[in-house]
Amino acid sequence: MLLESSRETSVKSIRALMIFRLILVTLILGTVIVFFAGRPPDFLRFPIYGLLVLTYVISVFYWLALKWEVPPAVLIYVQLSVDVALVTGISYYSGGSESILNLLYLLIIISSSLFLHLRGILYVCTLAAAAYGFLSWMQYRGIVKVFSFFEPDQLPRPPEQSSINVYLNICFFYLVAFLSGFLAEKLRQKGEELETTTRRLREVQLDTDDILENIPSGLITMDREGKIQHFNGAAEKILGLEVRQVKGRPYDQVFGEGNEEFKAVLHSALEKAVVYERKELMAISQQGRAMPLGISTTLLGVGEGERSGVIAVFQDITEVKEMAQKVRQADRLALLGQLSAGIAHEIRNPLATISGSIEVLRDSVKLDGEEKGLMGLVTRESERLNRIITDFLQYARIRPADKTVVDVGKMVEETLILARNHDAFHDNIEMINEVGDQKTHVLADQDQVTQIFLNIAINALQAMPHGGCLTVGLVDEDAKARALGKNEMVQIFFRDTGVGIPPQEIKNIYEPFYSSKKGGTGLGLSIAQRIVENNGGKLEVESQVNRGTTFTVSLLATSKHSEDKNETA
Numbered sequence: 001m002l003l004e005s006s007r008e009t010s011v012k013s014i015r016a017l018m019i020f021r022l023i024l025v026t027l028i029l030g031t032v033i034v035f036f037a038g039r040p041p042d043f044l045r046f047p048i049y050g051l052l053v054l055t056y057v058i059s060v061f062y063w064l065a066l067k068w069e070v071p072p073a074v075l076i077y078v079q080l081s082v083d084v085a086l087v088t089g090i091s092y093y094s095g096g097s098e099s100i101l102n103l104l105y106l107l108i109i110i111s112s113s114l115f116l117h118l119r120g121i122l123y124v125c126t127l128a129a130a131a132y133g134f135l136s137w138m139q140y141r142g143i144v145k146v147f148s149f150f151e152p153d154q155l156p157r158p159p160e161q162s163s164i165n166v167y168l169n170i171c172f173f174y175l176v177a178f179l180s181g182f183l184a185e186k187l188r189q190k191g192e193e194l195e196t197t198t199r200r201l202r203e204v205q206l207d208t209d210d211i212l213e214n215i216p217s218g219l220i221t222m223d224r225e226g227k228i229q230h231f232n233g234a235a236e237k238i239l240g241l242e243v244r245q246v247k248g249r250p251y252d253q254v255f256g257e258g259n260e261e262f263k264a265v266l267h268s269a270l271e272k273a274v275v276y277e278r279k280e281l282m283a284i285s286q287q288g289r290a291m292p293l294g295i296s297t298t299l300l301g302v303g304e305g306e307r308s309g310v311i312a313v314f315q316d317i318t319e320v321k322e323m324a325q326k327v328r329q330a331d332r333l334a335l336l337g338q339l340s341a342g343i344a345h346e347i348r349n350p351l352a353t354i355s356g357s358i359e360v361l362r363d364s365v366k367l368d369g370e371e372k373g374l375m376g377l378v379t380r381e382s383e384r385l386n387r388i389i390t391d392f393l394q395y396a397r398i399r400p401a402d403k404t405v406v407d408v409g410k411m412v413e414e415t416l417i418l419a420r421n422h423d424a425f426h427d428n429i430e431m432i433n434e435v436g437d438q439k440t441h442v443l444a445d446q447d448q449v450t451q452i453f454l455n456i457a458i459n460a461l462q463a464m465p466h467g468g469c470l471t472v473g474l475v476d477e478d479a480k481a482r483a484l485g486k487n488e489m490v491q492i493f494f495r496d497t498g499v500g501i502p503p504q505e506i507k508n509i510y511e512p513f514y515s516s517k518k519g520g521t522g523l524g525l526s527i528a529q530r531i532v533e534n535n536g537g538k539l540e541v542e543s544q545v546n547r548g549t550t551f552t553v554s555l556l557a558t559s560k561h562s563e564d565k566n567e568t569a
Helices: 007-035 041-069 072-092 100-112 116-141 161-214 233-239 258-270 318-364 368-395 408-420 446-462 526-535 562-566
Strands: 218-223 228-231 279-284 290-300 308-318 404-407 429-433 440-445 468-474 489-494 538-546 548-558
Touching: 041 072, 072 100, 072 116, 072 279, 100 116, 100 446, 100 538, 116 161, 161 489, 218 233, 218 258, 218 468, 233 308, 258 279, 258 290, 258 308, 258 468, 290 526, 318 368, 368 468, 404 408, 404 446, 408 429, 408 446, 408 468, 408 489, 446 489, 446 526, 446 548, 526 548
Parallel strands: 429 468
Antiparallel strands: 218 228, 218 308, 279 290, 290 308, 404 440, 440 548, 468 489, 489 548, 538 548
16 A cells, blocks of 8 residues: 655655665676676676666666656556565575575565555565565475575575575564564654644744734844844834844844934833833934834743843834824814804904995995095905905804715706806806716715805806806716716816916915905815815816816715615605
8 A cells, every 4th residue: 555645756756766776786786797707607697687787677667657657556566576576586696595685675675665554565575575485495496596696606505404594584574574664654653743743833933924024013023132033024114124134133233323212112121121011202214214103012031030032013103193283283273263253253243334334324425536436445345354254254164064965967057057147257258067967976065065166166267357168077987887886986177278377376275365366365265175075075176377277076976876765764
């Protein structure tokens, strides 16, 4: 019974056996040919040459059998059987039952243990014992006459003197068969156990390495001498160092100037057993970038009261710090906005009284010349101040979005109707609606969407004082398909052919009270951007001076089916 192994492994073992056979037979018979050349009897030379040539011819057939993909089990049994016959031939020409080369039978039995289980080994052993015993029987019965190229003049011993020798040799064959089978089986078991343990250890190492390499936090492990033993990918990215630069080196030689706090934490953990659950410090990367780090340390122990090293885990908390700063700034702006809105509201009330009083005075008092001009100026400035306060209150008090399913095409159509009735519209302006009757829907506050579209449209009209074209449409033709239940954005563009925006001013257009138009409040686009963000969208702009400007509004797509379900509910 052949041992279980892959064909590739079996073929390699068979080839090794073939090579070993050729070397052994060549060594034995070649030695006989060289050292016993010229000694009688000369007729033994031809069988020796024949055995040697036969060995090589048989080996050629074995190589061909491997090439023809003969099953390894068949090839092993054939080779071992032929080896028994070959050794029997060598034994016949080297003294028969008394030949010292009968030990080659033992080599065949031992080699069979490399390929076969005990049952197969016993088959080979029995075959060898039968061949050896049959040759000895024929020798002692006088049926055949054996020869010896070692001692050609020595005759075989009588049967009554040599039978015990044959018996003991055959017993020795079986003893070797059982011992080699037992030892080979034990070695295979230990080898399988070792292979299994090695594989499991490798898997554990791979799993551990994969985990350490793929965690988003930087990780450093040091031994008790402070030499860095592990430096994962996140640590490389954060600190700008490569693992080949740091592994095996003391930590105080790796981290340069500007990292005194970082080294102090590692020193405290290593020398004083100080464990930091969380500590924030400043560090400088290899490229010179300063950054805040959050670091934690843990001690590695090999026994009670003993330390074998330190683990340090750290993260770049730059974004966290920036976000916290933005939150604090937003809180201050919110408080300032509430205060400003209150002040604006208090200003608006007396302003309304002043405006009303001026209207009464203008109608009741007859003014001429300069006085009439001054009265008109006061009226216009009062109206402008009222618009500023109105826009400011709208900017400061944008309510949370009450999101519903909004028909984009319907909103665009209504927006263009309102824009045609605005003061900035005139006959030299053409407005084109490319959305048409496309049933594209977004999830947003309907009133706020109207405000967004109207503010952008009015801004476009004001950018075309001498006429032009305002085109409103969808960025691509797939917007309708993407609106049907997919969590994607619908993009609506407003493209005018106005004066455009200089590149240096684009970054300021969303700033409150920033305006390049005469009489503008500078809040229209600021309000539009805040409302878009309030609805989870995005407002983008592209512009070329004297070529025009395109504003693109991105809002979350949804389907009409969602609206129907909401109405049913």
